[in-house]
Amino acid sequence: MFEIDNDSLLPKAQKGDKAAFSELVNSNMGLVKSIALRFRERGVDFEDLVQIGTIGLIKAIRNFDTSVGTRFSTYAVPMIMGEIKKYLRDDGIIKVSRELKRTGVLLQRKREEFMREKCAEPTVAELAALCGIEPEEAAAALEASSPLLSFSAPVGDGEATLENLVGSDNIGELAEKISLRQAIAALDETDRRIIVLRYWKGLSQSDVGRTVGMTQVMVSRREKRIISRLREELA
Known part of the structure; x- marks a missing residue:
């Protein structure tokens, strides 16, 4: 393809x-x-x-x-x-095809199975292989079904939000242009897991640390570095 x-x-x-x-x-x-x-x-x-x-x-x-x-x-x-x-x-007319929705549901199910077995977030290529489809088709279905990053919702058990961290001046552009899959695409595996667990799953830094094998302090420092990188990309 x-x-x-x-x-x-x-x-x-x-x-x-x-x-x-x-x-x-x-x-x-x-x-x-x-x-x-x-x-x-x-x-x-x-x-x-x-x-x-x-x-x-x-x-x-x-x-x-x-x-x-x-x-x-x-x-x-x-x-x-x-x-x-x-x-x-x-324009208020966005719709997603039934086929794309069905593929998205299948991918999410396979993703959950993968995470239960491997205790890790699968890549798009891994999900595509599990579903017997091309990575491009998997990426399309995931993009169509995935939510935008939660910019204004509190993270974990604290009050910090991604909007606060990245900067309110740029948050509108970020929300419009970077979906979850786009935001994590350029990150390495560990950074990607931290962002997913923090801003998608809503875990505290301590819980993330236990999952990825880091202390809360290490997660905090790494998260700040990731946010700084996002801020630079939006500048």
Whole structure:
């Protein structure tokens, strides 16, 4: 699915090679269109959805970390979907296909089974393998069904919120542009688990520490570093 020479084009595009950037965008338009097709709605022009999705593709090209080892298309899918969802949400017409919902339910069930057995958060690739689907399809279903990060809800047993930590001036942009899957995509495994456990599961730093094998102080320091990184990305 979408076997494109992204690996050789991405470094060039990110270093300012306009020809490589253009080729990368054009080569991945099939991916954008396949995602746009999932959101066809009466009164919404398909080409408009493609154009909005292309914005997400461009952001993915600029922000993708080539050292992570994840396939570019797996990273790009949530970025593309995020832009389209924002566009449709602003117009009040966002809907998700039944097929995507069913896949999302299956993925969540497999995720829960994985976490019970492994005591760890599975990657998108691992979930896709368990469900017998492509990572891109899994990423699309997860993005469609996953909530945005809880920015204003208290974390764990304290009163701190992600909004307080990142900064209220930027929180609107963060809430609109970074979904849960997008926010954790660039983090390493431990940082990803800390964010999921703290801001999705609502655990205290002490509980997170017991889960990941750290002291509360270590979790606190690491969490501050993660928040600082998010703040820098939003600057």
